[in-house]
Amino acid sequence: MRKKxxxxxxxxxxxxxxxxxxxVSLLSAELIQEEQVNTEPSKQVxxxxxxxxxxxxxxxxxxxxxxxxxxxxYILASTVTxxxxxxxxxxxxxxxxxxxIKRLDVEKKTILIKVYTVIASKEKEPQEDEAIxxxxxxxxxxxxxxxxxxxxxxxxxxxxxxxxxxxxxxxFRLVSSVSYFYMLISHSxxxxxxxxxxxxxxxxxxxxxxxxxxxxxxxTLINTNNIAIKENxxxxxxxxxxxxxxxxxxxxxxxxxxxIK
Numbered sequence: 001m002r003k004k005x006x007x008x009x010x011x012x013x014x015x016x017x018x019x020x021x022x023x024v025s026l027l028s029a030e031l032i033q034e035e036q037v038n039t040e041p042s043k044q045v046x047x048x049x050x051x052x053x054x055x056x057x058x059x060x061x062x063x064x065x066x067x068x069x070x071x072x073x074y075i076l077a078s079t080v081t082x083x084x085x086x087x088x089x090x091x092x093x094x095x096x097x098x099x100x101i102k103r104l105d106v107e108k109k110t111i112l113i114k115v116y117t118v119i120a121s122k123e124k125e126p127q128e129d130e131a132i133x134x135x136x137x138x139x140x141x142x143x144x145x146x147x148x149x150x151x152x153x154x155x156x157x158x159x160x161x162x163x164x165x166x167x168x169x170x171x172f173r174l175v176s177s178v179s180y181f182y183m184l185i186s187h188s189x190x191x192x193x194x195x196x197x198x199x200x201x202x203x204x205x206x207x208x209x210x211x212x213x214x215x216x217x218x219x220t221l222i223n224t225n226n227i228a229i230k231e232n233x234x235x236x237x238x239x240x241x242x243x244x245x246x247x248x249x250x251x252x253x254x255x256x257x258x259x260i261k
Contacts, residue, residue: 004234010143049092052076055103056086057098062105070104071097108165109190110261111200115161115174117181117207118253119242120153140234140255148239148251156176163190178211182218190260191228198231200258205237206255229258 059067064080073094079086114131116137132138132155141153159174174181187203197259207222221237229235234257242252 004128022247025128025256051091052088053085053094054088055093055094056084057101058084059101059105060099061107067101067104071100107166108167111163111165111188111190112259112261113161113185113188114259115157115159116255116257117156117174117176118153118255119156119178120148120251120253122149122151124151136234136257137255140236143251144236144239144253150251153253157192159183163187163188180212182208182210184208195225195232200231200260201226201228201230205254205256207238207240207252209242221252229256230260231260233257235260 009197024224038188057067060083064083064085067074067085068078068080071087072219074096075087075089077088087097118141119122132141137155141256144150145153150210156178157175159172159176159184161170161172163185166187169184169186171184171187173183174183184204184206185202187201191199191201193199203226205221205222205224208218209221210216210218221240224238227235227237234255237254237256239254
């Protein structure tokens with residue numbers, strides 16, 4: 001009986017020593033896992049949101065100076081090259097900067113501007129009364145005729161100018177058979193909506209007249225600021241006196257059309 005008890009005790013000891021390493025390993029793994037869970041928040045806390053970070057961004061379409069100006073509220077310092085911008089910025093402001101870059105660094109659209117200068121008179125002048133094939137332009141002129149009591153008009157041009165969005169100042173000489181007309185267009189931008197319902201915003205339009213080829217005695221006939229024109233629409237950008245005073249006085253009407261390419 002005693003031998004039997006000793007044998008049972010021996011088997012129990014063998015079983016205990018066999019499973020003990022496994023329990024120790026499992027316990028160690030649990031302790032390590034618990035330690036990792038406890039230390040993870042401390043890593044997050046260590047990322048100070050007010051920490052100043054140095055980051056460099058490569059740009060495809062936008063001028064780095066435009067990013068610098070648009071993000072001036074949260075860029076602490078910056079250096080720009082042809083297509084990159086390096087900034088010193090607080091960590092918390094990085095998402096705002098990158099969202100701004102994503103929105104601005106897109107390919108610029110091309111805008112085709114068609115310009116019509118129309119010489120209108122309140123006197124009937126058959127030699128200047130002509131058929132207008134462009135029905136949209138004719139509709140605009142008919143509305144002007146009723147508003148201003150014009151009796152005849154002559155379409156001079158048209159002229160065409162292709163510009164890029166946000167390209168700054170663009171100037172060109174108009175096609176004209178009556179005089180030297182020059183036009184300046186600045187800060188053109190497409191206001192995004194679905195195609196066919198977009199608008200073109202123009203910061204400034206100036207129509208200048210020169211008595212000769214040189215800019216001497218140049219006069220600004222029309223100066224219009226902050227206008228918007230519907231895509232493929234026609235807009236009367238301005239009306240100015242033209243020619244001699246009195247019965248010979250005429251009106252110069254500036255009409256533009258914008259097409260987005």
